[in-house]
Amino acid sequence: LQYSIAVIPGDGIGPEVMDEGLKVLTAVEEAHGGIRFTREIMDWNCQYYLTNGRMMPENGLDILKDHDLILLGAIGAPEVPDHVSVWELILPIRRSFSQYVNLRPVKLLKGLESPLRYKSHADLDFVVVRENTEGEYSNMGGRMHQGTPYEMAVQNNVFTRYGTERILRYAYALAEKRPTKSVTAATKSNGINHSMPFWDEIVKEISLEHPDVRTNLYHIDALAAYFITRPETFEVVVASNLFGDILTDLGAAIVGGLGLAPSANINPERQYPSMFEPIHGSAPDIAGKGIANPIAQVWSLSMMMDHLDLPEISALIMNAIEQVVQEGKVLTPDLGGKATTRELGDEIVRHIYLG
């Protein structure tokens, strides 16, 4: 078995955590004789932008398309506006490759404490399915009357039946495989009166295709509050692009922080490469200090293995992470420890060899 990975370390702590991710990948190859991951490292980041005036080469997407998988660190630097760095790299990848599922587990690892007083790892274990190609992140819109008191900006949220059905179908199919078969869908149809009632209608339709799955539809404001008050009631949460984005950062916060939160940008039909990345950004404030937590990046590799239908390898990586966390001896500062990024990465690698 051989897979080719396009590796985009990116900016800030991106390359730091990516180093550890790649070490883990090597350990996995060595632990598992029969499998190879070739890597092509791309230097596409904000520095590249400052030099070349673009975030990636003109044929960047073509280059990526020749790979089976994409592994991303983090993108963003103070010198480049986010809506440039993101809109010229991450978002085009998600969209051109129809990575319409952004899968984000919210899972408290054993040994870690949730900031929520009465919640333990038994209460915090669900997954958010975030729509990843349309909705509130559309580049449709613009400005008028610039430089006058009447200036205004309009942004169009675009929800298609096609895009909405496919993300909901994915969520319901996932829930079918879970113990309680429950889908929680985020809406805001009381305040947002065109797109969200449309979303609700399609939730209704798809739910009828899955009579054995229980559906809860909550307004995003209430749902955000429920993440705090009753996270144990969720199994599969499905949300639009923006709502999913907000819920997953919140999800990361309640399970110990962004340093731990992975994500998979999946093209379920496997026509295009899928992309695996931490939820966290490039964190310029701690970049260069060697203290970033590499777990989110390593965890994203475990999600990659799931995507490749290699459950034993996925479990090998997850177990290594869980053991290191539970032993609690080698942790980065965000988890209350004193270890460096590299030390934590090495410890995970050591546990992979241990099996």
Next chain:
Amino acid sequence: LQYSIAVIPGDGIGPEVMDEGLKVLTAVEEAHGGIRFTREIMDWNCQYYLTNGRMMPENGLDILKDHDLILLGAIGAPEVPDHVSVWELILPIRRSFSQYVNLRPVKLLKGLESPLRYKSHADLDFVVVRENTEGEYSNMGGRMHQGTPYEMAVQNNVFTRYGTERILRYAYALAEKRPTKSVTAATKSNGINHSMPFWDEIVKEISLEHPDVRTNLYHIDALAAYFITRPETFEVVVASNLFGDILTDLGAAIVGGLGLAPSANINPERQYPSMFEPIHGSAPDIAGKGIANPIAQVWSLSMMMDHLDLPEISALIMNAIEQVVQEGKVLTPDLGGKATTRELGDEIVRHIYLG
């Protein structure tokens, strides 16, 4: 002094908590000889809609305009779609009366425990200034290709310079009066590339008008996470309509729940009546049981007194609430007690007479 209040108890638990609010108002009048609040009760709610085909009479807004203040309970019933009940009552009021400031304190009362493990009332005391008239809640948009696979819905987010400047100016002016003079603004300019960069620019401009105020601009996803991890760093948080909505439900969750969270819909220029309401909805699941927490409703009266520049009366009400909560003997089930809505209301009234 005499003020006339239009009272809209609404649906579900709305009338139940409103009863207690009105009792408190009477107590305040009796405790403070010189002040009178006349009340006109409006039966505008979902029942009214089912009978009359509209949420309020055709001249409803004119009727309201003749009052100094509006007191709302909660609107919404299972039989009427939210986007009808809300868009024909609450939102028209907020908009027609230029109640562009939605002020929502996030404050943990002494005696209550936050669901956040390491946070106490000293950590949880800030205010969210939510834009209340435009942004993501615009009724501009629609659908195309209904009934085909190509069906789509578009919703326009509309941000005007006028609307954005005025909410930011209000937030900065408020921060000027606070100890640390800090404004935290929510954005999402990395993902939402027209309206949010515009918002960021205006934040920049208004911040320059207030060189002594410190500004932090965070993406809404990160900010939601910070509400969990470091709420003690906030003083005045300012956000668009949708982001403010989400943040304030989250804020309510971290200070003990929606039963405690008040809000003021303010027209700062006082050309029109302002409206005071709990953040919670009509809660059909507990309606009729007499167990709803009336504190949010009563607290909204305290905000009303602030708006009327009656700080001693505002404090009288707040002190009564705080004493009842701190004594902890008469609390509704959401706060771990066994009291009914009425018993808790009576207890607050008793403390008002005690002074």
